[in-house]
Amino acid sequence: MTTNPTASRHTRVFGLISLFGFALVALLGLFLTEPDDVQGDLVRIIYVHVPLPIMAYVGFVVGAVASGLFLKNRNPFADLVACSAIEVGVIFGVLTLITGAVWGSPSWGTYWEWGDVRLVSMLVLVLLYVGYLALRQIPGDADATATRSAMMALMSVVMIPIVRYSVDWWKNDTLHQQASLTDGKLEDLTLFTLLLSILVFGFFFVWLTTHRFRVAWLEHQIAEVGLVDAIAERRAEAADGVQAAIANPGGES
Amino acid sequence: MSTVHLRDVVALLGRFPALAGVNLAIDPGEVVLLQGPNGAGKTTLLRVCAGLIRPTSGTAEILGYNAANQGKQIRRRVGLIAHSTGLYGDLSVVENVEFWARASAVAEPLATALEAIERLGIAERLHDLAVDRLSAGQRRRTSIAAMVVRRPEIWLLDEPHAGLDQSGRDIVDALILDAAAAGATVIVASHELERVGRLKPRAVTIAGGAVLSAAESQDDVAEDDVAEDDVVEDDVEVSRGS
Amino acid sequence: MVREALLIAGKDLRIEGRSRVVASQVLPFALLSLVLFAFALNANRQALRDFTPGLFWVAVLFSALLAIQRAFAIEAADKTSDSLRLSGIEPAAIFAGKTIAVVVQLLALEALLLVGVLIFYEASIDSYPLLGVTALVAAIGVAAAGTMYGALIAGIRGSETLLPILLLPVLAPVLIGATRAFDDAFGSAAVNGWAWLVLLALFAVVYLLFGLLSYGVLLEES
Numbered sequence: 001m002t003t004n005p006t007a008s009r010h011t012r013v014f015g016l017i018s019l020f021g022f023a024l025v026a027l028l029g030l031f032l033t034e035p036d037d038v039q040g041d042l043v044r045i046i047y048v049h050v051p052l053p054i055m056a057y058v059g060f061v062v063g064a065v066a067s068g069l070f071l072k073n074r075n076p077f078a079d080l081v082a083c084s085a086i087e088v089g090v091i092f093g094v095l096t097l098i099t100g101a102v103w104g105s106p107s108w109g110t111y112w113e114w115g116d117v118r119l120v121s122m123l124v125l126v127l128l129y130v131g132y133l134a135l136r137q138i139p140g141d142a143d144a145t146a147t148r149s150a151m152m153a154l155m156s157v158v159m160i161p162i163v164r165y166s167v168d169w170w171k172n173d174t175l176h177q178q179a180s181l182t183d184g185k186l187e188d189l190t191l192f193t194l195l196l197s198i199l200v201f202g203f204f205f206v207w208l209t210t211h212r213f214r215v216a217w218l219e220h221q222i223a224e225v226g227l228v229d230a231i232a233e234r235r236a237e238a239a240d241g242v243q244a245a246i247a248n249p250g251g252e253s
Numbered sequence: 254m255s256t257v258h259l260r261d262v263v264a265l266l267g268r269f270p271a272l273a274g275v276n277l278a279i280d281p282g283e284v285v286l287l288q289g290p291n292g293a294g295k296t297t298l299l300r301v302c303a304g305l306i307r308p309t310s311g312t313a314e315i316l317g318y319n320a321a322n323q324g325k326q327i328r329r330r331v332g333l334i335a336h337s338t339g340l341y342g343d344l345s346v347v348e349n350v351e352f353w354a355r356a357s358a359v360a361e362p363l364a365t366a367l368e369a370i371e372r373l374g375i376a377e378r379l380h381d382l383a384v385d386r387l388s389a390g391q392r393r394r395t396s397i398a399a400m401v402v403r404r405p406e407i408w409l410l411d412e413p414h415a416g417l418d419q420s421g422r423d424i425v426d427a428l429i430l431d432a433a434a435a436g437a438t439v440i441v442a443s444h445e446l447e448r449v450g451r452l453k454p455r456a457v458t459i460a461g462g463a464v465l466s467a468a469e470s471q472d473d474v475a476e477d478d479v480a481e482d483d484v485v486e487d488d489v490e491v492s493r494g495s
Numbered sequence: 496m497v498r499e500a501l502l503i504a505g506k507d508l509r510i511e512g513r514s515r516v517v518a519s520q521v522l523p524f525a526l527l528s529l530v531l532f533a534f535a536l537n538a539n540r541q542a543l544r545d546f547t548p549g550l551f552w553v554a555v556l557f558s559a560l561l562a563i564q565r566a567f568a569i570e571a572a573d574k575t576s577d578s579l580r581l582s583g584i585e586p587a588a589i590f591a592g593k594t595i596a597v598v599v600q601l602l603a604l605e606a607l608l609l610v611g612v613l614i615f616y617e618a619s620i621d622s623y624p625l626l627g628v629t630a631l632v633a634a635i636g637v638a639a640a641g642t643m644y645g646a647l648i649a650g651i652r653g654s655e656t657l658l659p660i661l662l663l664p665v666l667a668p669v670l671i672g673a674t675r676a677f678d679d680a681f682g683s684a685a686v687n688g689w690a691w692l693v694l695l696a697l698f699a700v701v702y703l704l705f706g707l708l709s710y711g712v713l714l715e716e717s
Contacts (some may be wrong), residue, residue, distance in 0.1 A: 071712060127666035135661065136653055142265050143307075148647050151713060152661070155643065158701055159665060166668035166694055170675065227270065231263060234273035237461030305577060324715070329583030339578035341506070341569065343513040355502050356582035383513065399578070 007219055014207040018052070021200030027192040033243055040097060043104045047193055051201035052096040058158065059089020060129065064157035067150035076220055079146040081137055084213040086129055088205060089155035093126040121167040128156050128163075142223065254317070256281050256407060257302055261311035264301050271297035274311065276287030277306040279440065284433045286454035287442040294462040295442040298337070300411040302440065304328040316406060317382035329357070334413050338396040342385035346375060346395050349384055353399040361400075369398040374424050389416040397425065408432055408439040414448055427453060496591075499540025499584045509564060514551050516565050516598050522607055525558040529611045543616040552670050555605060557639070559666075560659055562600050563641035564592055567649050576649065576714075586711030588645060590642055594706065597638035598631075605630045621682035625689060629676040632695045636669050638704035646713040663701030669698055 007015075028048035036043035063086035071077035100119040101111040114120060136149050257279040264272040270301030271294045279285055287295050300306045301313050304320055304339065313320035315327045333339075340349045347363075350370055355360035370380065373394040384392055393416050400408070414422050429439050429452055443449045458465040511517050532550045536542045543550070570576040579589060609626075612618045620626055644662045648654040672694040679688025 096675075104515050124667050125662055127660075131657075131661040131664060134657065135648070138657075140651065141265065144650075146714070147712060151643075151647060151709065153667070154517075154709075155382065155705055158705075159668075162694075162701070166671045169691075169694070170671045223268070224537060227265070230268070231270045231273045234270045234462045234492070237401065238459075238463035238465065240461070303581065305580065325583070325711075329580065333577070333581060335574065337577075339575050339577060340573055341510055342572060343508075343569075345508045348509070350591045353501070353578065353582060356499070356579070356584050358583070393629035403582075462516055493649065 006046060006211045006218070011207055011210050014210070015204050018200060018204040018207055021196070025193060025200055028189070029197065033190050033193055034187060039107060042103065042107055046101060047197045049099040049103060050194060051095065051198040052092050052099060053118065055201050055205045056089045056092040056096060056125075058124070058202075059085045059087075059092060059123070059209070060153075060157055060160060062090065062209075063153045067153035070146060070150045072156075073142075076142075076146065079150065079216075080213055080216040080220060081209075082150065084209050086132055086214055088209045089214055090126060090129045090133060091208075092205070093122055093129065096122050097126065117164075117168045117171050120171075121164045124163050124167070125156075125160060128159060132156060140234060153184060161214045255279055255314075256316055257315040257440070259298075259301070259311070259315075262301060262308045262313050263310045264297050265309050266297060269307075271462055272301065272308075275301075275459070275462070275464055277464050279438055279458065280443050282433050282439055283439065284356050284396050284429060284439045284452050285461065286446070286449045286452075286456045287440055288444070288446060288458040289465075290455060291413050293360045293460045295459060296411055297462075298333075298459065299333065299411055299440065299442055302407065305333070321471055330405060330407060331407040332400035332403055333409045333411070334393075334397055334400055335411050338384070338392050340384045340392065340422060341395055341400060343382055343383055346387070346398075347380045349395060350399045350402060354402040354461045357403040359404075364403050366398070369401045370381040371397070372401065372424070372428070373398045374420060390418055390421055393417055394424075395420055397428070401428065406437055408437055410441045410443075412443055413441060414443065414445050415459075422448060436488065455467075496585055496588050499588035500667070502597065502714075503584070503589055504595035504599075505592075507569070507593060510569055510628075511565075511596070511600065516561055517655065519646055521558050521561045521565070521600075524561065525554050525608055526611050527650035528554040528557060529608065529615055531676050533615060540617065542656060544618060545683055547612050547616045547618040547681055548683060549670075550673045551608055551677060552633075552673045555601070555673075556663065556666055556670060557631075558599075558604050559601055559637050559641060560662065563598060563638075563645045563662070564569055564658060566597055566642070567645040567654075571573065571649065580714060586714050587707045589708040590652060590710035593645075594635070594638045594642045595637055597641060598634050598698075601634040602630065602636055605680070606625055618681050618683075620680060622680045622688070625692075626678060626680040628672055628696065629680065629688065629692060632692060633669055633673040633676075633715035636695055636699035637666060637700060639699060640665050640669075643702055643710075643713070647711065649713075669695060672698070 025047055029044050035041045063082045066078045066082035104113050105111050132152050255278040259277045262272055262275040317332055323407050350366040350401045351362050354366045359365050375394050379386035401464050413425050441449055648657050672691045675686050675691040676688035678684035679686050
């Protein structure tokens with residue numbers, strides 16, 4: 001499998017578990033579980049819509065932990081783990097927003113409901129982390145970019161509870177009480193499917209992040225090799241300089 | 254013991270290896286002329302010595318501190334004159350020099366600042382003018398005054414004579430000689446060889462981010478030390494584990 | 496540390512006193528945005544009065560971006576950022592000093608905007624203490640976060656366009672909290688403004704701690 005250098009036995013295991021897991025969740029979620037009393041078949045989207053933001057938050061937190069490690073020991077490995085986890089987290093965050101809109105359309109009659117504090121805070125956080133990705137895009141000194149990004153990842157993770165509570169409070173302040181699904185009783189099979197789905201999404205998250213990390217690691221490797229070449233080239237320049245100096249002693253070239 | 258001791262120093266500007274394995278040892282009280290073509294790495298070398306750039310690999314020991322993790326200790330002990338002035342254009346000459354004196358916790362900042370400004374020969378009518386309104390030469394003098402008040406142990410001067418008139422150049426030369434006599438290390442990167450030649454410096458030539466030749470200093474340098482650091486052509490193994 | 500912080504703050508404010516960039520460009524911009532909001536809301540008196548707190552704080556945040564950019568432009572112009580690093584001043588003191596200077600400028604900005612909404616939007620004030628404390632605490636939070644992000648992107652080319660996208664999402668909770676507190680202070684909505692101050696204070700404390708503990712990490716890279 002030389003054509004697929006980011007895969008390994010471990011990632012294949014995670015990939016396969018994810019694949020079978022998703023098939024099982026689809027079977028359970030779409031066919032075997034009962035429709036909701038109020039929402040009917042619409043409720044089936046929770047098997048996707050609930051795990052997604054959890055994994056997004058996992059990505060943000062993993063990114064912050066790795067960033068902290070990077071600032072501590074300056075290991076590029078940690079920096080690349082951070083950027084991979086956050087990138088995957090942003091993707092899951094965006095998918096949360098999309099599935100939220102898809103769900104919102106039939107159940108509230110609108111794609112966007114400002115009363116849904118979870119979605120509103122996810123929107124703010126996704127925008128926050130899009131800024132992180134923008135910061136990473138900036139060309140320049142790799143070490144400086146890594147340090148700046150790591151600081152931002154740490155500051156951003158602290159924003160998660162602040163954004164969450166401010167938005168939550170903002171809405172509750174103005175009477176709009178949002179009934180949460182988890183308030184109601186969930187049937188056993190529904191609950192099982194939901195937990196299973198969260199677990200499967202966890203495997204999927206690890207699989208995606210590992211692949212993303214390996215791509216980043218290869219890029220890092222290439223840059224390192226390029227650096228060795230660049231230093232050799234630069235030293236060749238110096239050798240030319242020696243000859244010039246011999247030809248023209250004491251002179252300014 | 255060397256005040257500046259560089260071993261196989263590689264330093265990057267972005268992805269470009271501005272320094273590709275520099276070996277150099279400089280003693281206290283030495284005046285070193287750093288010469289070499291444009292883009293040779295002179296400015297980067299000075300910034301590494303100032304503790305402003307961490308070496309990517311190799312070791313840079315400045316005043317006994319390791320530039321990799323003791324940049325802070327290095328920075329507060331060195332002075333750097335760079336291409337940009339490092340002055341606040343909206344503030345006056347006196348305000349600038351006094352601010353930098355206060356920033357480095359110099360005793361009696363105002364008196365020290367005025368003394369340095371006088372030493373640099375800046376006319377009194379210019380003292381309260383905003384730096385932005387000065388000529389390039391007067392700005393450079395102010396910039397040097399702002400460095401002198403800090404009494405650095407290492408003077409890193411990047412083209413210090415640029416833009417200065419004859420009297421300004423003489424003043425700078427006198428300052429350099431005084432500093433060296435007082436035990437400070439002075440590294441001057443310059444194209445004005447004739448000018449700097451009067452300071453009887455030890456010439457170090459760099460090109461392509463490496464030292465080509467570092468003539469022995471006039472002072473007593475431990476022989477083996479120089480011999481070891483003088484090596485030019487041997488291939489530098491770039492170890493990278495940052 | 497306190498001496499150094501005041502030195503930096505005094506220097507920044509003195510530069511502003513000489514160049515008057517904030518006074519002659521940012522303050523008029525803030526007033527201009529109040530006028531534009533009135534046009535956007537079709538100069539509907541009721542709407543303007545109802546939304547005074549929100550419009551006020553949006554104007555503050557946008558103007559604050561400019562003030563923060565200015566605070567870092569003065570260090571970038573002639574590479575004084577290098578000189579600051581060489582001076583041996585504690586990074587925490589640089590952070591505190593720059594934050595203090597921005598707070599002072601934001602307070603001036605808020606005072607002007609307050610006069611603006613009183614005149615243009617016919618706002619009336621119910622609670623002066625709540626108004627004053629909110630203005631101060633929010634300014635500290637905005638300045639502290641702004642100083643962190645300003646340093647985060649200092650030295651990056653094109654940082655002017657980067658600052659809004661990085662900083663505005665961070666300031667979203669401040670906008671919510673300060674608007675709510677002002678709702679109470681202006682009497683435009685029945686909420687407990689003092690409770691929202693807790694959020695604003697928490698935000699300010701978080702960013703002050705970040706800055707005081709880790710500003711050096713950012714300065715190393717600029």
